[in-house]
C-alpha cells in the first residue's frame with residue numbers, strides 16, 4: 172500500500188515527512204483544520220504498526236518525532252471519545268446487563284438498508300469502506316493479548332483463533348473478505364480504498380488501534396470487541412440477504428454467513444469468558460469496558476447516519 | 485510456593501437466555517436426526533428453537549428475551 176492522499180495541511184506535512192524520512196521538523200506541525208485531516212494523519216501513523224506503506228522506510232515505525240505527533244493526536248481523539256460516552260451501568264450480573272445495554276441501544280442500520288433497498292452501487296461503496304477494517308479484521312484485538320492475565324489471554328485466544336481461521340488461511344476472516352471483494356470485481360489489496368473512506372470510517376479504525384496499542388486501554392479494547400461481536404450476527408444475516416437480492420457472488424455472501432454463525436459464538440465469549448473474567452479480576456475496569464462498547468456502537472451509528480443520508484439524497 | 489489458582493474451563497456452558505456453548509469437536513444430532521459436526525474451537529448450539537441456522541445459534545434469542553423484558 173502507498174501513503175494515502177492528504178486531507179489538509181497536517182496530513183500533507185506528516186505524510187511527506189514519512190515518505191522522505193525527514194521527520195525532525197515535525198516538532199512544529201500545523202493544526203488540523205478539519206477532523207478528517209487529524210484522523211487521516213492518525214490513521215497513517217497507526218498503520219505503521221500494522222502492514223506499513225511501500226513508500227515509507229520501515230525504520231520509521233518507532234521514529235520519535237512521528238510517535239510524538241501520534242501521541243498528540245491520540246490524546247485529542249481519546250478526549251473526544253470519552254466526552255461522547257455516557258456513564259456505565261453498574262448492575263449485576265455483568266453479562267446480562269451488558270447484553271441488555273446493547274439491545275437497548277437504538278441506532279440506524281446500514282445492514283437493514285442493504286437488506287431491503289440499497290442499490291448495487293451503494294453496496295459496492297459500503298464494501299470499499301468496510302475493506303479498510305475487514306482486510307485487517309481482528310488484528311487490533313491481537314495487540315491487547317500480551318497485556319492480559321493468563322485466564323483472559325487464553326479466553327481472547329479462543330476467540331481470535333476462530334477469527335484467524337483456526338490455522339487455515341482460507342478460513343481466516345480477513346481472507347474471506349478479500350475473496351469476496353475479488354469476486355465482486357473490487358480490489359482486494361490491503362488498504363486499496365483508504366482514499367474513499369469518510370472520516371467516520373477512519374475514526375472507527377483509529378479507535379480500534381488506540382485501544383489496542385495502549386496497555387492502559389486494554390479494557391476499552393475488550394469492551395469494543397464485545398459490543399462489536401454482539402451487534403454482528405443479525406446485521407450479517409441482513410447483509411447476506413441484501414447481497415443475495417442484488418446478485419452479488421457467493422464468496423461475498425459467504426463472508427457474512429460465516430459471521431452470522433461465528434459471531435453468535437464470539438459475542439458469548441467476548442462478554443462472558445473475556446470481559447466477564449477481566450472484570451472479576453479488575454472490577455475498576457468496568458467504566459473502560461463500557462467506554463469501548465459505547466465507542467463501538469456510537470462510531471457505527473455515525474457512519475450509518477452519514478451513509479443513509481447520502482444514499483437518500 | 486503457592487500453586488497458581490486454576491480457572492474454570494468447562495466443556496459445556498449453558499448461557500442464561502442464550503445458547504449452549506460446546507468446546508472442542510462434537511457431532512450434534514438435530515431433531516430430525518441430521519448430524520452436524522462442529523468446526524470451531526467453541527460452537528454455540530441454539531436453545532431457543534428460533535435460530536434460522538439450526539442447530540447453531542444465530543443470536544435470535546436476543547430478540548425473544550428483549551420482548552419479554554418490555
Ligand SMILES: [Fe+2]
Pocket residue numbers: 308334344430433
Ligand atoms: Fe470475523
Ligand SMILES: [Fe+2]
Pocket residue numbers: 334400433434437
Ligand atoms: Fe467475530
